[in-house]
Amino acid sequence: MSANAKKDAFDSRMLALIGLMAALVFVGSKIEIRFPTILGVSRFHLGNGMCLLSGYLLGALPGGLASGFGSFLFDVVFWGGSPVGWIVTFVTKFLMGFVGGLCFERGLLKDKGIVPRLIACGVLGEIAYIIGYLLKEFVTYRFVMGSPMSAVSLMMIEKFASSAVNAVIAVVVSIVLYTVLRPVLTKSGVL
Secondary structure (H helix, E strand, C coil): CCHHHHHCCCCHHHHHHHHHHHHHHHHHHHCEEEEEECCEEEEEECHHHHHHHHHHHHCHHHHHHHHHHHHHHHHHHHHCCCHHHHHHHHHHHHHHHHHHHHHHHCCCCHHHCHHHHHHHHHHHHHHHHHHHHHHHHHHHHHHHCCCCHHHHHHHHHHHHHHHHHHHHHHHHHHHHHHHHHHHHHHHCCCC
């Protein structure tokens, strides 16, 4: 990245792109399939795919910000909860977009081709998110709510399984959208 590009990293164009990607994260989070589980209801959604796509298209920091803001606003509007929960969502989703974008920016597996590179960066972004998400869930259920460890263990297994399926969906969605959108956005001068 040139000195001028670094200096202008958050110009009005980049802020608009962050806002656009945050909106896609927000909408993608609402495109969901809910299903019953032993402990209640879980869901698969497209928001995580948009988080990874944000990192790939915008880079680590802007992609992380778009991921965090879009997910934060989704929680505020649709989930309610507390400001602490919203901040944790911002941080964990930020990490997904940031780590995926950072790996992509740094050229992880660049010599292997675009799809293996996107898979590796997406998996690393998802791992960062899942660790943060499961840590939040563990602390909430075990220490804040005081649930017994046996119940928390069962809940963690279920949350991990759901998160892993969401991760696979996110990686696939982000690869498809990146390979379709990147050439068009580059040719049009948006990126």
